[in-house]
Amino acid sequence: MRELCDEAVSAALAAGASYADARIVSRRVQTVATRNRRVDRLDDVDSEGVGVRALVDGAWGFACDRRLSAEGARAAAARACAFAKAAPGGHRRALAPVAPAQGEYRTPVEKDPFEISLADKVEQCLRAEGAMEHEDVKVTSAFVRAQREHKAFVSSEGASVEQELVECGGGIDAMATRDGITQVRSHPSAHGGSSAQAGWEYVDSLALEREAPRVAEQAAALLRADACPSQITTIVVDAEQMELQVHESVGHPTELDRIYGTEAAYAGTSFLKPDDLGSLRYGSEHMNVTADPTTPGGLGTFAFDDEGVPARREPVVAEGILRGFLASRETAARIGSGSGGSMRADGWSRMPLVRMTNLHLEPGEGTLEELIAGVDDGVFLQTNKSWSIDDKRLNFQFGTQIAWEIKLGELGRMLRDATYTGQTPVFWGSLDAVAGPEEWRLHGLTNCGKGQPGQHAHVSHGTAPARFRNVQVGFRS
Amino acid sequence: MSEALELAERALRVAEGDEALAFVSSERSGLARFARSEVHQPTLIENEVVELQIVRDGRVGLAVANRTDEDGLRALAARAREAADSAPADPDFPGLAPKTEAPAVEGYDEATAQLSPEEQARLAAAAIDASDLDLYGFFTSALTELAIASSTGLAVSQAMTDACVFALAAVDGASGHSEQTSWRVGEIDPAEAARAAVAKAERTRGAIELEPGSYAAVLEPYAFAELLMYFAYDAFGALGLLEERSYAAGRLGEKVFDERLSVSDDGLDPRGLPKAFDFEGSPKQRVDLVENGVFRDVVWDRSTAKRAGGGRETTGHAPPSSLRRWGPLPFSLSVAGGEAGSAEELAQLVGDGIYVSRLHYLSIVNPREGVITGMTRDGTFRIRGGRIADPLVNLRFTVAMPELLAELPGLTREPVLVNEASYYDERYPNGVLVPAAATARFDVTGTGSTPGV
Numbered sequence: 001m002r003e004l005c006d007e008a009v010s011a012a013l014a015a016g017a018s019y020a021d022a023r024i025v026s027r028r029v030q031t032v033a034t035r036n037r038r039v040d041r042l043d044d045v046d047s048e049g050v051g052v053r054a055l056v057d058g059a060w061g062f063a064c065d066r067r068l069s070a071e072g073a074r075a076a077a078a079r080a081c082a083f084a085k086a087a088p089g090g091h092r093r094a095l096a097p098v099a100p101a102q103g104e105y106r107t108p109v110e111k112d113p114f115e116i117s118l119a120d121k122v123e124q125c126l127r128a129e130g131a132m133e134h135e136d137v138k139v140t141s142a143f144v145r146a147q148r149e150h151k152a153f154v155s156s157e158g159a160s161v162e163q164e165l166v167e168c169g170g171g172i173d174a175m176a177t178r179d180g181i182t183q184v185r186s187h188p189s190a191h192g193g194s195s196a197q198a199g200w201e202y203v204d205s206l207a208l209e210r211e212a213p214r215v216a217e218q219a220a221a222l223l224r225a226d227a228c229p230s231q232i233t234t235i236v237v238d239a240e241q242m243e244l245q246v247h248e249s250v251g252h253p254t255e256l257d258r259i260y261g262t263e264a265a266y267a268g269t270s271f272l273k274p275d276d277l278g279s280l281r282y283g284s285e286h287m288n289v290t291a292d293p294t295t296p297g298g299l300g301t302f303a304f305d306d307e308g309v310p311a312r313r314e315p316v317v318a319e320g321i322l323r324g325f326l327a328s329r330e331t332a333a334r335i336g337s338g339s340g341g342s343m344r345a346d347g348w349s350r351m352p353l354v355r356m357t358n359l360h361l362e363p364g365e366g367t368l369e370e371l372i373a374g375v376d377d378g379v380f381l382q383t384n385k386s387w388s389i390d391d392k393r394l395n396f397q398f399g400t401q402i403a404w405e406i407k408l409g410e411l412g413r414m415l416r417d418a419t420y421t422g423q424t425p426v427f428w429g430s431l432d433a434v435a436g437p438e439e440w441r442l443h444g445l446t447n448c449g450k451g452q453p454g455q456h457a458h459v460s461h462g463t464a465p466a467r468f469r470n471v472q473v474g475f476r477s
Numbered sequence: 478m479s480e481a482l483e484l485a486e487r488a489l490r491v492a493e494g495d496e497a498l499a500f501v502s503s504e505r506s507g508l509a510r511f512a513r514s515e516v517h518q519p520t521l522i523e524n525e526v527v528e529l530q531i532v533r534d535g536r537v538g539l540a541v542a543n544r545t546d547e548d549g550l551r552a553l554a555a556r557a558r559e560a561a562d563s564a565p566a567d568p569d570f571p572g573l574a575p576k577t578e579a580p581a582v583e584g585y586d587e588a589t590a591q592l593s594p595e596e597q598a599r600l601a602a603a604a605i606d607a608s609d610l611d612l613y614g615f616f617t618s619a620l621t622e623l624a625i626a627s628s629t630g631l632a633v634s635q636a637m638t639d640a641c642v643f644a645l646a647a648v649d650g651a652s653g654h655s656e657q658t659s660w661r662v663g664e665i666d667p668a669e670a671a672r673a674a675v676a677k678a679e680r681t682r683g684a685i686e687l688e689p690g691s692y693a694a695v696l697e698p699y700a701f702a703e704l705l706m707y708f709a710y711d712a713f714g715a716l717g718l719l720e721e722r723s724y725a726a727g728r729l730g731e732k733v734f735d736e737r738l739s740v741s742d743d744g745l746d747p748r749g750l751p752k753a754f755d756f757e758g759s760p761k762q763r764v765d766l767v768e769n770g771v772f773r774d775v776v777w778d779r780s781t782a783k784r785a786g787g788g789r790e791t792t793g794h795a796p797p798s799s800l801r802r803w804g805p806l807p808f809s810l811s812v813a814g815g816e817a818g819s820a821e822e823l824a825q826l827v828g829d830g831i832y833v834s835r836l837h838y839l840s841i842v843n844p845r846e847g848v849i850t851g852m853t854r855d856g857t858f859r860i861r862g863g864r865i866a867d868p869l870v871n872l873r874f875t876v877a878m879p880e881l882l883a884e885l886p887g888l889t890r891e892p893v894l895v896n897e898a899s900y901y902d903e904r905y906p907n908g909v910l911v912p913a914a915a916t917a918r919f920d921v922t923g924t925g926s927t928p929g930v
Contacts, residue, residue: 035802040802042560044538044539044557045542046542046543046544046556062518066524066525083519083521088516118538119562138721177721261611264645268837268838349522388839390873390926392926395873397922417843449901454901
């Protein structure tokens with residue numbers, strides 16, 4: 001693989017590039033999904049190719065070729081350089097210096113997911129579905145996935161690395177319907193379950209079959225639950241929903257490419273400015289957020305990012321103050337700090353972008369029960385159902401699959417159709433407690449979209465349940 | 478025979494099964510993405526993907542690869558066979574699509590197919606050069622070829638082109654957007670799009686806040702199209718109907734929308750991005766979804782048609798394999814135009830309300846009730862006295878689509894093709910033909926940031 005990358009980089013330099021890098025990616029993904037006890041999807045997908053990024057007279061060009069041959073590598077390099085030369089604009093791009101990386105990395109795996117037969121994977125889904133049988137549950141679904149990505153990276157500065165990343169995941173959903181009301185419950189997360197960089201032992205740990213009866217019973221119970229009333233109140237948010245809260249209102253706003261406007265037309269920008277670093281109060285003193293591509297099991301875990309920058313744990317928010325951005329070598333050079341380390345591409349046919357790796361809300365102390373015990377009147381919210389946030393990442397609205405009233409420190413009646421909304425720094429400023437390490441969980445999502453052409457990133461967040469005061473639940477009346 | 482169909486036939490020949498279907502998708506595209514009036518992420522893609530579906534003893538498996546030499550295809554066939562052998566027999570499998578002729582459609586333009594990277598960059602530059610403000614967006618064009626061959630004798634292929642310029646003119650406190658999409662690059666004027674974006678942006682300076690509440694509104698085609706697409710995922714597909722989880726459940730045949738509203742899905746319409754067949758190889762058909770406010774039908778594929786029984790047949794709306802959980806999807810929505818000559822005329826009909834240019838980050842809050850939330854962006858205005866007036870900050874809205882569509886005081890005459898492809902995964906050009914619309918009810922539930930970057 002690395003020889004072909006060398007070939008591409010040499011061709012790009014010969015075509016006039018001042019800097020070039022090449023990535024070869026070979027990815028295999030198996031997906032098994034069942035729906036109402038039928039196999040809905042049984043796919044085995046292979047994709048391979050080379051992507052070449054070239055900097056010519058300060059302008060980027062990127063091109064790719066599916067042929068893993070010297071001819072394909074050279075063709076991609078030539079086209080990347082030609083596109084760079086054609087690009088309009090007064091280009092002046094610099095890259096933060098970084099020592100040329102050399103090395104290899106492989107996800108530690110106990111059970112190779114591709115050694116588990118597809119038939120066993122189907123059986124695992126059908127068993128979980130069978131355990132969701134309930135008279136009000138009209139649709140059940142289960143899915144498991146396995147991915148192996150082997151990639152090599154070579155740059156004209158001498159970086160040469162090879163990594164093999166293995167992911168597994170799964171999830172179940174139950175949809176109940178009665179009298180014109182439809183409700184859904186999921187485990188361990190909605191919108192595609194949860195994944196981790198690990199072997200099949202991770203899927204086993206999700207206990208899909210064991211959790212299935214609870215999921216079905218809660219979906220059915222929601223049909224008879226009261227709608228969550230609109231109010232300004234205290235909320236306790238479970239760890240899974242906190243994953244998305246961190247993702248949308250901390251992860252994306254701290255991406256330095258968004259702050260510099262390069263995502264303005266699509267994903268949006270950020271309410272943060274480069275000068276906010278080190279001074280902006282993002283939230284209360286309980287808010288500590290860390291970017292950590294070294295987290296075991298994280299979907300954003302690697303030894304080197306897609307620019308060859310070594311993985312390093314770094315603070316993003318410490319005691320409520322903004323302390324770091326997610327950066328590339330280019331944006332790091334522009335802000336004059338760090339060396340990047342958050343550049344990731346979706347496969348071989350996309351240009352690397354600044355992406356989250358693993359972004360964690362650090363734990364505080366105490367249990368979920370203790371968080372709830374500190375609430376006289378409020379709502380406990382669990383499992384994401386809907387999500388939306390504005391283009392500067394300020395105004396958000398989340399819906400959850402299920403909620404419970406909190407009265408005098410204890411959970412009360414179940415509530416359906418709960419939503420909450422806020423403005424990012426105001427909301428985080430109202431954070432008054434995060435549960436402790438014993439409640440902290442790592443969640444992995446595989447549907448983070450960004451870029452044009454679009455790219456999916458796989459990202460993990462470690463979070464614990466958290467409590468926020470004076471939050472708008474439902475809609476302002 | 479096209480190269481894509483030839484590849485599909487080659488894949489079919491190495492398949493070992495009772496039945497087999499090979500689907501090929503090839504892409505040659507360029508996207509010159511720019512920010513602050515400078516191309517910063519130019520991407521050229523060349524790829525060719527083969528999906529092989531094999532049926533053995535009623536068991537169905539699928540494998541996908543982009544290695545298309547003989548060894549690659551044999552490996553693909555072996556994996557598809559293993560997948561099929563791993564599945565339990567599926568008594569509900571509708572079988573592969575029979576041999577049919579795909580309808581003749583437009584949608585291919587030689588000039589668009591032949592655009593070089595240099596020309597794609599030049600068209601991006603034409604937009605940038607025409608803008609007095611910092612410009613963000615892209616120019617893209619592509620040649621995409623789809624082909625399906627199956628053991629039932631099906632052999633269909635289509636070459637399609639698409640081109641799109643997207644222009645966001647933005648500075649601190651002001652932003653405006655415009656875009657143009659066509660399968661003929663000659664119909665795209667990047668400079669005109671840029672100038673329209675700048676003109677809109679200039680009107681957004683000094684945006685003020687608005688109290689949440691229910692307002693009458695004018696929705697530009699970009700905003701109306703996106704709301705309709707999010708509603709359509711569940712409401713206009715047969716799976717949501719059969720599973721009783723969509724707004725369509727129990728409402729077919731009822732008048733539930735304003736009588737001015739007629740919606741179809743028409744992949745054959747040359748004004749859109751035409752398609753000859755779906756991902757099962759079934760011919761595309763026009764489906765009247767809403768006629769004068771009456772909810773008439775949803776779109777179907779072979780699986781949902783078999784499940785429904787009663788002689789129901791596919792309408793040619795099978796989704797790609799990766800989206801199968803959604804069931805059949807309307808990729809070519811088309812809303813009939815009304816009588817208004819312009820969005821400004823719609824503002825006169827509204828009298829007092831808000832004007833919405835474009836939306837951001839929609840999410841389905843309640844699929845059964847068609848409740849959608851999101852933000853407005855790049856041009857939200859107050860309408861006072863029938864005129865588009867003060868610029869507004871970006872607004873959070875949470876709307877029940879049936880309520881929004883229940884009273885439509887007017888629609889503009891000429892539908893506009895709005896691009897709905899975000900170019901994730903393999904390229905599949907698609908868009909919505911939609912006019913601007915006035916609605917009596919658009920629920921604002923919060924406020925966000927000012928326009929601009």
